[in-house]
Amino acid sequence: MRFERAAGILLHPTSLPGAYGVGDLGPAAYEWVDWLAATGCKLWQVLPLGPTGYGDSPYQCFSAMAGNPYMISPQLLLDAGLLTRSDLAPMPEWNPQRVDYGLLYEWKPDLLEKAYRRFAGKTPPGLGSEFEQFCAESAGWLGDYALFMAIKEVHGGGGWDQWPAPLRRREPAALSQIQRDLAERISYASFVQFAFFSQWNALRIYAGEHGIQIIGDLPLFVAYDSADVWADPDLFFLDDSGRPTVVAGVPPDYFSPTGQLWGNPLYRWEAHKSSGYAWWLDRIRQALKMSDIVRLDHFRGLAGYWEIPGDASTAEHGRWVTGPGADFLQAVASGLGAGGEDLPIIAEDLGVITPDVVALREQFHLPGMKILQFAFSGPDNPFLPHHYPRNCVVYTGTHDNDTSRGWYASASQAEKDFALRYLNVDGSDFAWDLIRAAWASAAAFALAPMQDLLDLGAEARMNYPSRLGGNWEWRMAERALEGPLQKRLGDLVWLYGR
Numbered sequence: 001m002r003f004e005r006a007a008g009i010l011l012h013p014t015s016l017p018g019a020y021g022v023g024d025l026g027p028a029a030y031e032w033v034d035w036l037a038a039t040g041c042k043l044w045q046v047l048p049l050g051p052t053g054y055g056d057s058p059y060q061c062f063s064a065m066a067g068n069p070y071m072i073s074p075q076l077l078l079d080a081g082l083l084t085r086s087d088l089a090p091m092p093e094w095n096p097q098r099v100d101y102g103l104l105y106e107w108k109p110d111l112l113e114k115a116y117r118r119f120a121g122k123t124p125p126g127l128g129s130e131f132e133q134f135c136a137e138s139a140g141w142l143g144d145y146a147l148f149m150a151i152k153e154v155h156g157g158g159g160w161d162q163w164p165a166p167l168r169r170r171e172p173a174a175l176s177q178i179q180r181d182l183a184e185r186i187s188y189a190s191f192v193q194f195a196f197f198s199q200w201n202a203l204r205i206y207a208g209e210h211g212i213q214i215i216g217d218l219p220l221f222v223a224y225d226s227a228d229v230w231a232d233p234d235l236f237f238l239d240d241s242g243r244p245t246v247v248a249g250v251p252p253d254y255f256s257p258t259g260q261l262w263g264n265p266l267y268r269w270e271a272h273k274s275s276g277y278a279w280w281l282d283r284i285r286q287a288l289k290m291s292d293i294v295r296l297d298h299f300r301g302l303a304g305y306w307e308i309p310g311d312a313s314t315a316e317h318g319r320w321v322t323g324p325g326a327d328f329l330q331a332v333a334s335g336l337g338a339g340g341e342d343l344p345i346i347a348e349d350l351g352v353i354t355p356d357v358v359a360l361r362e363q364f365h366l367p368g369m370k371i372l373q374f375a376f377s378g379p380d381n382p383f384l385p386h387h388y389p390r391n392c393v394v395y396t397g398t399h400d401n402d403t404s405r406g407w408y409a410s411a412s413q414a415e416k417d418f419a420l421r422y423l424n425v426d427g428s429d430f431a432w433d434l435i436r437a438a439w440a441s442a443a444a445f446a447l448a449p450m451q452d453l454l455d456l457g458a459e460a461r462m463n464y465p466s467r468l469g470g471n472w473e474w475r476m477a478e479r480a481l482e483g484p485l486q487k488r489l490g491d492l493v494w495l496y497g498r
Contacts, residue, residue: 060223131191246266326363
C-alpha cells in the first residue's frame with residue numbers, strides 16, 4: 001500500500017528562508033529536508049510549483065506543466081558557473097518575513113537573464129548536452145510554453161486573448177513567423193525551465209534518499225491565461241474569439257453568499273474522452289515526475305461541477321453538471337499502470353460533498369481529507385478523529401485556513417469549549433494540541449502546516465481565499481528550525497508510530 005502510516009509538514013518552497021527575497025531550491029531547501037528527516041517525518045507537502053501570474057497564486061499558473069522561475073536558486077546558479085557575485089549586486093533590501101512579489105518581479109528576471117547570457121555565450125562543460133536532453137524529453141509541452149511566454153513578453157505581459165488574432169488562433173503562418181522572430185526569447189524561456197527542473201529534480205532525489213516523499217498539488221482546473229488553454233483550445237469551452245463561454249466556481253453557501261467565481265475555463269470532457277484523456281495523462285505524468293503523490297484539488301469536480309456563464313460577475317447563477325467520474329479515473333489508473341488500490345492521489349474532498357463524490361472516491365480507494373479546525377461543532381462532526389477511517393489524510397489546517405493558533409483566537413466560544421473538552425486540554429498550547437490529535441489519529445497520513453509547528457497566529461496565514469492581494473507571502477524565519485522543535489516533533493512521530 002502506498003499510504004502507509006506517516007507524518008509530515010505542509011511548507012511551500014517559497015516560504016523557506018534565504019537571502020534572495022523568496023524561498024528557493026537552494027541550500028535552505030536541503031537544510032529543510034535534513035531537518036524534516038531527522039524528526040522521523042516521511043512527508044513534505046508543497047503547493048503547486050508552476051509559474052505564477054497575476055495575484056501570485058500557485059493555483060493560477062501560466063502552465064500546468066512548467067516550473068516557477070522565482071524558485072530558482074541564485075546560489076545554485078553561482079555554483080554552476082552561470083552567475084558571478086557581481087551579478088547579484090545591487091541586492092534589494094528584502095523583507096525576511098514576507099515575499100515582496102513586486103520587488104521580486106523587478107529583480108529576479110534580470111538575474112535569470114544574466115545566467116542565460118552566460119549559458120548561451122560560454123556554456124559550462126556538460127550543461128549543453130543536459131539542456132538538449134531536457135528539451136527533447138520535455139518536447140510535449142516545452143515548445144508551446146516557451147513560445148507562449150515569448151509572445152506574452154513582447155506584448156507587455158498581457159493575456160493571450162489580447163494578442164493579434166492570427167496568434168490567438170494559432171494560424172500556422174503566424175506561428176512560423178513569430179518563432180523565427182522570437183527564437184532567442186524562446187530559447188531563454190526554455191533555459192529558465194531547464195534551470196528550474198535541474199534544481200528541483202536534484203532536490204527531489206535528495207529528499208528521496210533521506211526517506212522523504214513529496215506530496216505535490218494538482219489543481220483540477222487550469223488558468224485561462226495559460227499555455228495549456230492557448231495551445232489546446234478545443235479541449236475547453238471557448239467561443240470563436242477564444243473567450244470562455246462557461247467558467248468554474250462554487251455556488252453560494254453559508255461562508256460566501258455570492259459563491260466563488262474562479263473564472264477558469266471548463267473542460268470539454270467529451271473531447272478529452274475521445275483522445276483517451278491524453279492531455280490529462282501527460283499532465284499527471286508530469287506532476288508525478290515532480291512529486292511522489294499528488295493532492296487532486298477540487299476532486300468533487302470529477303463527479304459534478306458548478307458551471308457558471310462566462311460573462312457572469314458572481315457565482316450565484318449556474319448549474320451542476322456531471323463530471324467524467326469513474327471513466328476518467330479508470331483511464332488514469334490504466335495509463336499509469338496503477339492497481340485498483342494504488343493510485344498516488346489524495347482526493348481533496350472538502351466543500352459540498354454529495355454521495356456520488358464519496359462513491360467515486362471509495363471506488364478508487366483514494367484517501368480523502370480531514371481538517372481538524374472544522375471538527376469542533378459536536379460529537380457527530382465527521383472531522384473529529386474518532387470518526388476517521390484509516391484511509392484518509394488528516395490536517396490541522398491547510399494553506400486556505402487560518403493557522404491553528406489564529407483559529408482558536410477567533411473561534412466561537414462554543415467551538416472553543418467543545419475543542420478543549422474533546423482534546424482534554426486548557427488551550428494554552430492549542431496548535432500543538434491539534435498536532436498531537438492528528439498524529440494520534442487512525443489516519444494514514446497526518447500533516448500540519450509549518451506555521452502550526454511554530455505556533456504562529458493569523459499574521460502567518462498563507463491564503464485568504466476571498467481576498468485579492470496579500471496572499472502567498474509568508475516566510476519562515478531564518479533560525480526558526482533551531483532549538484527544541486525538532487525533538488518535540490520527533491517525539492510525537494515516535495510515540496504514535498508514524
